[in-house]
Amino acid sequence: MKALEVHNISKMFPGNLANDNISFSVEKGEIFAIVGENGAGKSTLMNIIYGIYTPTAGEIYVNEQKARIRSAEDAIQLHMGMVHQEFMLIPRFTVAQNIVVGDEPRKGIFFDYTRAVREVKELSDKVALTVDATAITGDLPVGVQQRVEILKVLRRGAEILIFDEPTAVLTPEETQELFVTMRKLQSQGKTILFISHKLKEVMDIADRIAVLRRGKVQGIVNKKDTNEEELARMMVGRNVVLEIPKVEASVGPVAFSCHDLRVKNARGMETVRDISFDVRGGEIVGIAGVQGNGQDELVNAMIGFTRPTSGSMELNGKSMRLVTTAELRRQGMSYITEDRARRGLVMPYTVRDNSVMGQHLNAPFSRGLRMNYDKIAEFAEGKVREYDIRPGDVLDTAGSLSGGNQQKLILARELSLPHNFLIASQPTRGLDVGATEFVYRKLLEEKKSGKAILLISLELSEILGLSDRILVMFEGHIVGETTPDKTTEEALGLLMLGVGVDRKVVS
């Protein structure tokens, strides 16, 4: 039986055909993946299926019945459920409260919390998804929070579950756990739509895969008949070099160094412990590690957001003690952030206004107090051409660009600053294949031109492909230093998880 059929769905936004005549059908009990680059129309399609957008044309059938889905309520009535990328949970509520919210068990006019806890426990036993019903949601790891979100959807009777980029916020282990959960749900007869742009994951979990490109279905393939390379080709429409070319550069003087650095996080816990390393011109130093092992705090200390509790840092031979972010940038530090929305760009600002932030006080962008928006526009237009930032109008807001184009804008800005040291913190997070390749090429050009680069990444293939030296971070320590030709993904993976690390060092 077909759980969901989509017939000739099109969706027109002003000036943009987001979905172009899309058709596919999903069997009951199937894990069906939809992959595509950012901006290929995946989210639009899901929002149509879930009733948030009305399609311009086309029909949807649920359980072989024609369905009229005009709102998320309609979709829930039809036993569909969406697990959002950003969780819709209230951090201060307990797990049970979060799961029942919106449809609470009552005793008279009062909320029956005891019954809520009992119901949640029964549900979690029934579907074999363990959660602590009385734990405070905000205290739980992200992976468990996602499980709460799934239970919430199941409690509303969902038979078709839509997962919108569910792994974007997860660590590799949490991703594996999620896949176990998804297989469990599949074995219970649930149908799953899995939206992703990570080919490896799709190959891991899906039964069938639909590839979207520019709003069109490029093809629907069985997992067992395809491979990553083929999917990548379908996604971007050309052969993508997933292999990273080797670039040789002569190693120059030390640009950045730190000694016995200790940093505390916002809660006062010491998360960077006795770290020492240096980065020289013409080399890429990669920091590998599972998220949350001190990388964020290290970066915060390096860019002048937090003060180290002890130890020292030097930029081009000058001490960075008590130096402001603005001063560090003047002294040659550039910074590519993983969090484009929070740290990288002012989303409601235009491409033009974002393109010079940080150097807007320099001529010719301003003179004295006066901004020169004409000169800034000229500069931005040049960068838009050079970096192929689309759609290409410098007066579009940064928030209206796709993730890949936002990252290109950040690269354009950071690489045009006079600099000799670049911090690239997860520079390809959330990017599609094409944009990722672009970032790699730019980083290698930087290296070739003699810049020193610190690359912090969770993707091992990225670390191994780009770095000249690799440092492994675990619980705030550097637990290993190696080079790409002396190690493998497996060996690095074990180190990242602290396997084989002398516990005395890390205690």
Place this chain on the structure above:
Amino acid sequence: MSENSGTNKFLRIFGIDNQGRKRRDPLNVWVPLISIGLALVVGMIVIAVSGRNPFRAYALLFGDSGLIPGGSAWPREFAELLIKSAMYIATGLAVALAFKGGLFNIGAEGQFWVGAIVATFFGYWSPVAGAFGTMATALGSMAWIAQLLHGAICIILGMFAGGAWAAFAGFLYVKRGVNIVIGTIMLNWIAWFLITNWLVTGPMTPPTQTFTSGTYYVADTAKLFRIMMPTRLNTSIILVLLAAYATWFLLYKTTIGYEIRAIGHTANIGMEAPKAQGINVNRRIVQMMFFSGCLAALGGCFFILGMQYQFPNTATMGYGWTGIGVALIGQSEPIGVVLAGLFIGALRTGATSMQVANIPKTFSNIIEGLAVGFIALQVAVRYYLVKYLQRRRAHADPPAEQEAAA
């Protein structure tokens, strides 16, 4: 989407410049207009329900608001309209500027009065007033130079004091994490009671007078020029228009404005793009509060140097609170604030006349309140407006059924 639609033409007439956006958002103009329209309609209903004739009420309200020329009383009404509006525009600009930087300066009220009392002091304080008096006598027919200088000194020092008062709240916010709304509102009351319960009834009262008479009167040289005899219209409206232009210039043409708006756009918790790009967010916030306080205090200077010539014992609060409404109706854009200030000024001017028809003047406050209320509901107004425009567009252009993804 045609670039030459009616709304766009309309906008071009208004000349609203939203540096941050590619296409000017026509809703920024329509939402306040519709909110005012709704307020007038609901206001009519309220008047009718109270058993009075709404058409007569509005005829009186707007007939005597100074907006419509004609009649022997018009010059006076027009003068009153501009005098009142100047003060509302000043406090409105103060609130709007802070809004642009992502902060709610609810303390325009206190900053207004701090500006007023400081302007009063330098208006009468004998070392200053005496010097300018001598100067005026010496200059003879050129005495206006002394008046210009003395007035300017009073206004500059008044604005500086109001700015410092606001900057203190900004300082508490960035250094101690004191919420800006709490900080500014507390400073309102501190300013108000320090001034009215102590300065005005104590050290600044002439010794020969009773405590009910207010402070010394300012010297003639401190008074604002009157520009439309015999009405009491003075230069305040010109000064406030210059201030509005300066605010617009600050926001949209200077590096400080660029940074302030970037901070405002990222004021949500955890957003730190400007900081990561090396902008000194804390310093800008304190500066912005200073400018905001200066603007509110400018209104206070008008109150003293253009109307009262002393700090009266009978002063009542309200100019700063009104400024919040003006900023909201004006959508925090300087040009919008000017128009909204004129609208509120007109309501207040015409309100007295309604009493002739036995209609309490508080009805104009009701309309004002409703207008702000509908502005506060602007999410809803925007929603229905977008829906309406979509339907019309779909009607005019059936093949491309479009909808804006909200």
